[in-house]
Amino acid sequence: MAVSDHVDFPTFMEGVKKRNPGQTEFIQAVQEVAQDIFGFIEDKEEYHAAQILRRMAEPDRVVSFRVCWEDDNHNIRVQRGWRVQNNNAIGPYKGGIRFHPSVTESVLKFLAFEQTFKNSLTGLPMGGGKGGANFNPKGKSDAEVMRFCQSFMTELYRHIGPDTDVPAGDIGVGAREIGYMFGQYKRITNRWEGVLTGKGREYGGSEMRPEATGYGAVYFMENMLKHKNDAIEGKTAVISGSGNVATHAAEQITKQGGKVLTLSDSGGFVHDPDGFTQEKIDWVKEHKTHRRGRMSEYVDEFKGATFHEGQRPWSVACDLALPCATQNELNEEEAKALVSNGVMAVSEGANMPTTLDGVHIFHDAKIMYGPGKAANAGGVAVSGLEMSQNAERISWNHERLGQMLTELMEGIHDQCVEYGDQGDGYVDYVKGANIAGFKKVADAMLAYGVV
Numbered sequence: 001m002a003v004s005d006h007v008d009f010p011t012f013m014e015g016v017k018k019r020n021p022g023q024t025e026f027i028q029a030v031q032e033v034a035q036d037i038f039g040f041i042e043d044k045e046e047y048h049a050a051q052i053l054r055r056m057a058e059p060d061r062v063v064s065f066r067v068c069w070e071d072d073n074h075n076i077r078v079q080r081g082w083r084v085q086n087n088n089a090i091g092p093y094k095g096g097i098r099f100h101p102s103v104t105e106s107v108l109k110f111l112a113f114e115q116t117f118k119n120s121l122t123g124l125p126m127g128g129g130k131g132g133a134n135f136n137p138k139g140k141s142d143a144e145v146m147r148f149c150q151s152f153m154t155e156l157y158r159h160i161g162p163d164t165d166v167p168a169g170d171i172g173v174g175a176r177e178i179g180y181m182f183g184q185y186k187r188i189t190n191r192w193e194g195v196l197t198g199k200g201r202e203y204g205g206s207e208m209r210p211e212a213t214g215y216g217a218v219y220f221m222e223n224m225l226k227h228k229n230d231a232i233e234g235k236t237a238v239i240s241g242s243g244n245v246a247t248h249a250a251e252q253i254t255k256q257g258g259k260v261l262t263l264s265d266s267g268g269f270v271h272d273p274d275g276f277t278q279e280k281i282d283w284v285k286e287h288k289t290h291r292r293g294r295m296s297e298y299v300d301e302f303k304g305a306t307f308h309e310g311q312r313p314w315s316v317a318c319d320l321a322l323p324c325a326t327q328n329e330l331n332e333e334e335a336k337a338l339v340s341n342g343v344m345a346v347s348e349g350a351n352m353p354t355t356l357d358g359v360h361i362f363h364d365a366k367i368m369y370g371p372g373k374a375a376n377a378g379g380v381a382v383s384g385l386e387m388s389q390n391a392e393r394i395s396w397n398h399e400r401l402g403q404m405l406t407e408l409m410e411g412i413h414d415q416c417v418e419y420g421d422q423g424d425g426y427v428d429y430v431k432g433a434n435i436a437g438f439k440k441v442a443d444a445m446l447a448y449g450v451v
């Protein structure tokens, strides 16, 4: 193979910006990974010569399609759907589907890129993908959501399959939406196969999948603390979001003897100084998932709590922080506030919730900082186990899956330490996750030659 010119990091990023104009989230995600990978491959000519990072930052394909549906008033609505298939070097494309008005091609490309590294870290055979639509399920009836999901799957089904691409849930896509989409896939193809994960338990879903991302993010936090001979018990935690990831993270912090002080939604955050008990968390789950209500209503139900309209929770003093809502929800100023209030550790349940400037603040302060691609990998890991169970036509019990999740998160933590230990007692978990995730995918790509 010819020896290539070594492109340096700034030149590489110039190219990424030029080829992806205006795709700020995608550029941000690539930059965060590339700065570590350039250090790692500096003396490794084979990765340069084969243009591995350049190829990883160019999705295998981006499918975009029209999603047409009829609302309850018989108006015809038109939305745009996408599936980004980023990389399948180590297994079928795998990653969630997001329904939210903020969805763009840039957002889905960043998520599919991140997913490639995350899935590699799990050690399971899964490539990276992500999909979604700029559809807002908020305020829609069940019948409207069903018609949208059916229309979305009527196009998506031809691009996916149990050995090709296996989507799952993400923001705005939970058990209800997965049910409607799986039903439509089965109806069109006349095949019952494990083409989606996060399914209901009655029809092939896995035990522990609903809990896996939030619990996993707390297990990652637990592992970071354990590495420093510390524990969650007795610590206060600030959590953003109030969806699947946030409520399960809150539940697991509480189970381990921590005190959760906040939860939030796009309207603002609730501060409950008495802590979110299991009873309160169950109320939030029911309120958000079934009544589809707002967090502001929490203070009518539980006295002593306050609602902070239009604000995010990072100014509340805490030992632990878990951003579990969405991308770029924790900026430089907010990171500074957390650090000056004495935060010890951050574990990201959401994907890329901290801006690049915010990440620098955490690094400079040398606090324990677990990036999403490592800390929230428990969800996709249990999805991988759902695929295995579906393929074997078996189902494992809650206890067994709980044990497997615990071990998977410990394994991910240990890989981060292996590649991120700075030798002075500080572990750069971002660097560790980026390099460990990169290496497996890169080596598989090298094995395939130029494809």
Ligand SMILES: NC(=O)C1=CN([C@@H]2O[C@H](COP(=O)(O)OP(=O)(O)OC[C@H]3O[C@@H](n4cnc5c(N)ncnc54)[C@H](O)[C@@H]3O)[C@@H](O)[C@H]2O)C=CC1
Residues within 6 Å of the ligand: 169, 170, 171, 172, 173, 174, 213, 241, 242, 243, 244, 245, 246, 264, 265, 266, 267, 324, 325, 326, 327, 329, 349, 350, 351, 376, 377, 379, 380
């Ligand atoms: N569901 C899963 O298994 C996984 C989810 N994630 C990530 O976790 C995050 C949350 O996802 P889920 O809990 O599944 O979604 P969800 O739809 O269950 O909940 C999303 C939560 O984020 C809040 N939110 C959305 N936009 C917001 C904004 N602009 N400001 C403040 N809050 C906002 C919503 O109110 C809601 O509480 C996302 O970043 C997602 O990509 C990561 C790994 C797996």
Ligand SMILES: O=C(O)CCC(=O)C(=O)O
Residues within 6 Å of the ligand: 094, 095, 096, 097, 115, 118, 166, 167, 168, 169, 170, 197, 351, 376, 377, 379, 380, 381, 383
């Ligand atoms: O379970 C899955 O396949 C998707 C999980 C996901 O979208 C994520 O890890 O961000």
